Structure formats: C-alpha cells, structure tokens
Amino acid sequence: MALEITKYGGKSELPTSVGDELAVLFANNYPPNYAPPVERNDLAAREDASAIQNLLNRGRTYYLGTAGCRLAGFLESRTLDQDDDTTVELMTWLMVDEAHRGNGVATRLHAAFIADAMLRARSRLPKPTVARLGVHNENPARAMYEHWGYSDDGHPESAPEIILMSKPLVPEL
Numbered sequence: 001m002a003l004e005i006t007k008y009g010g011k012s013e014l015p016t017s018v019g020d021e022l023a024v025l026f027a028n029n030y031p032p033n034y035a036p037p038v039e040r041n042d043l044a045a046r047e048d049a050s051a052i053q054n055l056l057n058r059g060r061t062y063y064l065g066t067a068g069c070r071l072a073g074f075l076e077s078r079t080l081d082q083d084d085d086t087t088v089e090l091m092t093w094l095m096v097d098e099a100h101r102g103n104g105v106a107t108r109l110h111a112a113f114i115a116d117a118m119l120r121a122r123s124r125l126p127k128p129t130v131a132r133l134g135v136h137n138e139n140p141a142r143a144m145y146e147h148w149g150y151s152d153d154g155h156p157e158s159a160p161e162i163i164l165m166s167k168p169l170v171p172e173l
C-alpha cells in the first residue's frame with residue numbers, strides 16, 4: 001500500500017482526528033520496557049490531539065506516515081539551537097504501528113526528517129549540525145540506527161540505560 005508522508009511543524013494546526021489517531025498509535029505502541037524515566041509525563045504529553053498540538057506549539061515537528069487513510073507511523077523531532085558550537089536535530093520519537101512494521105515506514109519517515117534537517121544544516125553553515133536520538137540499550141532498534149549511520153555518543157547523566165546516538169549532517173554544497 002502506498003505510504004504518504006505529511007509534515008506538521010511550526011504553527012501548523014493538527015486536525016483533531018489526526019491528533020487523536022496519533023495519540024492512540026503512541027499509546028498502543030509505546031514500548032514500556034524502553035520508556036524514559038519520566039514515563040507518566042511522557043505518555044500524558046501525547047494523550048490526545050490537544051496535548052500533541054501543545055507540543056507542536058512548543059517547537060516539535062511531526063512527520064506522519066499514512067497508508068490507505070490510516071496512520072502507520074510517526075517521527076517526532078525538535079531542533080536544539082541553543083548550543084553555540086553545534087546545532088542538534090533531535091529525533092524525540094519514532095514509532096510504527098505493529099501491523100505496518102518491516103515495510104520501510106520508519107526508513108521513509110527518517111529520510112523525510114533528515115532531508116529537512118539537512119536543509120537547515122546548510123542554512124547554518126559553517127556551524128556544524130548533528131542528528132541525535134536516545135535509545136534504550138536493550139531496544140533492538142539500536143541496530144537500525146547503526147545501519148542508518150548513527151554511532152554511540154555516551155549516556156545522559158540522569159539515565160545510564162539510555163544510549164545517545166548521533167551522526168553529523170554534512171550538506172553538499
């Protein structure tokens with residue numbers, strides 16, 4: 001089935017029906033074993049369309065993958081520009097509904113995120129940009145990120161079970 005990628009960011013208004021579908025996808029596929037330490041807050045931040053709209057208003061971007069009018073997966077990201085040395089394009093969540101896994105949905109969502117991040121990286125040159133994510137050390141998705149060119153970059157101080165992974169984004173001139 002054809003997959004369509006739609007982006008919501010900046011001042012985008014997320015249609016309520018889409019936001020609610022996203023909240024259900026998030027709740028049904030949230031991997032509890034690999035959840036961050038602030039699990040309850042993290043879940044509540046995406047519990048319905050208005051909560052997700054709030055994240056959009058505060059600078060998150062969503063890439064949604066839709067197959068046959070149903071939401072198959074999403075990638076959530078934000079740009080951390082406060083660091084003087086390097087800009088971080090942070091992938092905060094990547095999730096694909098179980099029924100749609102193994103068909104390249106995550107690959108397409110990630111490609112859309114990287115294409116946008118690369119444009120921003122180019123506009124900031126010569127300041128360097130890295131793409132970054134955090135993954136639980138037991139999550140098999142770690143292998144997928146290595147496959148996409150990310151490498152281990154240490155742990156956040158507050159969560160030694162989370163591995164930060166990054167890759168430099170070097171735009172072609």
Ligand SMILES: CC(C)(COP(=O)(O)OP(=O)(O)OC[C@H]1O[C@@H](n2cnc3c(N)ncnc32)[C@H](O)[C@@H]1OP(=O)(O)O)[C@@H](O)C(=O)NCCC(=O)NCCS
Binds near residue numbers: 034100
């Ligand atoms: C991880 C996840 C997003 C992958 O989504 P997907 O749409 O099935 O992934 P894709 O089909 O695009 O596969 C991408 C590549 O990674 C590999 N891959 C996918 N899931 C993998 C896994 N769990 N372990 C190892 N490799 C995996 C695929 O074989 C594929 O490799 P290829 O390009 O050589 O064929 C999905 O399994 C998921 O939502 N898991 C639960 C939520 C989660 O853990 N998200 C990550 C939080 S950091």
